[in-house]
Amino acid sequence: MSDQDSPLFHTFARAPLRVSRGEGVWLETEDGRRYMDFASGIAVNSLGHAHPHLVKALTEQAGILWHASNLFEIPGQEQLASRLVSASFADKVFFANSGAEALECAIKTARRYQFVSGHPERFRIVTFEGAFHGRTLATIAAGGQKKYLEGFGPKVEGFDQVPFGDLDALRAAVGPETAAILIEPIQGEGGIRVVPAAFLAAIRELCGEHGLLLIYDEVQTGIGRTGRFFAYESSGVAPDILASAKGLGGGFPVGACLATAEAAKGMTAGTHGTTFGGNPLAMAVGNAVLDVVLSEGFLEEVRRTALLFKQSLASLKDRFPDVVEEIRGEGLLIGLKPRLPNTQVVEALRASLLLAVPAGDNVIRFLPPLVVTADEVREAMERIEAAVAGLSDAAQESSAA
Numbered sequence: 061m062s063d064q065d066s067p068l069f070h071t072f073a074r075a076p077l078r079v080s081r082g083e084g085v086w087l088e089t090e091d092g093r094r095y096m097d098f099a100s101g102i103a104v105n106s107l108g109h110a111h112p113h114l115v116k117a118l119t120e121q122a123g124i125l126w127h128a129s130n131l132f133e134i135p136g137q138e139q140l141a142s143r144l145v146s147a148s149f150a151d152k153v154f155f156a157n158s159g160a161e162a163l164e165c166a167i168k169t170a171r172r173y174q175f176v177s178g179h180p181e182r183f184r185i186v187t188f189e190g191a192f193h194g195r196t197l198a199t200i201a202a203g204g205q206k207k208y209l210e211g212f213g214p215k216v217e218g219f220d221q222v223p224f225g226d227l228d229a230l231r232a233a234v235g236p237e238t239a240a241i242l243i244e245p246i247q248g249e250g251g252i253r254v255v256p257a258a259f260l261a262a263i264r265e266l267c268g269e270h271g272l273l274l275i276y277d278e279v280q281t282g283i284g285r286t287g288r289f290f291a292y293e294s295s296g297v298a299p300d301i302l303a304s305a306k307g308l309g310g311g312f313p314v315g316a317c318l319a320t321a322e323a324a325k326g327m328t329a330g331t332h333g334t335t336f337g338g339n340p341l342a343m344a345v346g347n348a349v350l351d352v353v354l355s356e357g358f359l360e361e362v363r364r365t366a367l368l369f370k371q372s373l374a375s376l377k378d379r380f381p382d383v384v385e386e387i388r389g390e391g392l393l394i395g396l397k398p399r400l401p402n403t404q405v406v407e408a409l410r411a412s413l414l415l416a417v418p419a420g421d422n423v424i425r426f427l428p429p430l431v432v433t434a435d436e437v438r439e440a441m442e443r444i445e446a447a448v449a450g451l452s453d454a455a456q457e458s459s460a461a
């Protein structure tokens with residue numbers, strides 16, 4: 061259907077590809093083409109499509125109980141929360157339905173912490189250029205990107221932005237009204253920009269000096285994506301609050317705000333709420349995702365497959381330096397920075413029947429399902445190489461002409 065005939069809001073510039081079904085790393089379109097899905101719904105389909113364990117959990121729960129209000133105790137919530145707590149820095153969890161909502165909870169939790177700690181004046185949050193935290197009014201203010209803020213009225217007050225990786229600017233931005241610092245350990249939408257461990261350690265120290273909370277946005281990097289359950293583990297620098305979503309539901313909408321007991325102390329009865337967040341259906345699927353991701357040896361296998369993929373891409377870069385400028389990222393969150401427009405490369409990959417996602421800084425993201433096998437990585441590399449070789453030939457022809 062052409063965009064103008066569509067009954068949908070015209071908010072997405074969609075690729076002309078009508079998706080119909082999926083299995084593992086494969087995504088099929090209505091016209092019967094089979095793509096290797098290295099987009100994974102932007103890091104959402106962590107276990108690929110139609111994973112048997114998730115299908116079973118969802119369909120079984122569907123016949124038992126879908127929804128009950130948070131006015132009641134929901135055993136699946138306590139179960140999923142206690143598993144997230146034992147696998148992380150956190151003591152407490154609030155469930156939501158999306159990444160932006162998990163961030164909203166994180167922002168509110170940080171402000172409330174300062175409020176109940178005798179610092180009602182501390183409500184400002186420092187964020188970083190290139191960040192992406194969601195599309196609600198508060199999270200577009202946190203992300204600070206002009207293209208997302210324009211035309212939506214006054215920017216929500218209380219967010220100060222500093223350049224990526226600039227410690228002096230960060231120090232200068234912290235003032236008497238600062239409550240917290242919010243950062244993605246690896247910027248996803250911003251172009252797979254990895255924050256060095258030493259920078260996270262410096263932020264942690266700054267938070268200690270000034271009584272600030274450290275908030276990680278791990279909506280894209282969490283739940284095994286980098287080969288660790290959460291990306292911060294590889295830095296050894298834990299936050300006070302963390303937002304999770306995307307891969308947590310494996311395709312079912314689930315978000316979570318994790319916090320230490322101290323950081324969450326202001327979030328008392330009535331301060332925050334949600335109708336759908338943490339309902340039994342969502343919790344059944346979230347628990348099923350963790351059954352797999354936290355199973356013995358799973359993340360180790362992710363790291364092994366990721367290494368093969370990254371080394372293969374590095375070799376591709378060596379052989380096609382005219383097309384590939386840089387490979388970066390951690391685990392199965394990999395960025396390829398081409399020398400041509402990233403959208404052109406994404407289209408060439410699609411023509412080779414492989415799906416990838418453009419990101420900021422002219423980067424292409426590869427986000428295969430965490431269950432991708434070594435054989436599937438090799439097959440993907442053939443498709444990626446075919447696309448890159450084609451672009452290289454075309455570039456040489458045009459420069460010879």
Ligand SMILES: *Cc1c(COP(=O)(O)O)cnc(C)c1O
Pocket residue numbers: 157158159160161163192193194195244248249277278279280305306
């Ligand atoms: C996707 C994303 C969000 C927003 O999540 P939604 O579920 O779309 O609201 C926030 N932060 C990061 C880092 C993301 O990648």
